[in-house]
Amino acid sequence: MGGQQWNPYVRDCPTRQLLDRIGDRWTVLVIGALGDGPRRFSEIAHRVDGVSQKMLTQTLRALERDGLVTRTAYPEVPPRVEYELTELGTTLREPLKALEDWATAHMGGVLDSRRRADQPADAGSSR
Amino acid sequence: MGGQQWNPYVRDCPTRQLLDRIGDRWTVLVIGALGDGPRRFSEIAHRVDGVSQKMLTQTLRALERDGLVTRTAYPEVPPRVEYELTELGTTLREPLKALEDWATAHMGGVLDSRRRADQPADAGSSR
């Protein structure tokens, strides 16, 4: 199996499905936060700055559903729940890392370009 | 100047900025469609299945603003406009390709897991 050559233009190719899946605000960040081992709910919440409790829960549920993360609840009081990347989830970290590296290297240039484009007038006057 | 170590958890790290930028439905696909050379507006529209005129325009404008794509209008009748990845835009293709490859290899498994998780009842009966 496999070997089917998808071009990423067609509606339900894997690329689109992946984009639909990780193209929200938090999924990629949560996967990143789980990159170095299992983490508790509150640890993830603390690491992923700005995520609300609702969105974190929702994101983790979706990741679990898709087999990218496992959820382990310990029957204690107070409750402790740990999330961990599955093997599959771990394999996703590499391409994500490539993206992070690109961002670190090049986003500055992107923002510069954006700022330049946002100069309303010609702005050549100052040089 | 380089060397600053961002962790992808903090609010305005490059990773988040990139995600905010490419985390929409079309940007990644449009970059993909421009991967093998300059393309006309209508060519891109045809390649990126399902994109509306509005969203394609909007996406291309944003890419241009960010220095990832150049726009060249030829003063002809009828008009011809070509879009092409800049050098910077081209560098983004590599990590994006890594993501596409992951999708091709693993999205099937993800969808399987999702389908399994969506079985309402225990469904263990069939084994």
Add this chain to the structure above:
DNA sequence: CTGAATCCGTATCGATACTG
């Protein structure tokens, strides 16, 4: 601590009609 449920503003996007 973990998480479900609700309310609600807003950003996103698709469809459609119109223009040079």
Add this chain to the structure above:
DNA sequence: CAGTATCGATACGGATTCAG
């Protein structure tokens, strides 16, 4: 052909409240 403008649905996500 390559856009622009407008409208409306709805999905996304933040704040808050309640519960085991």
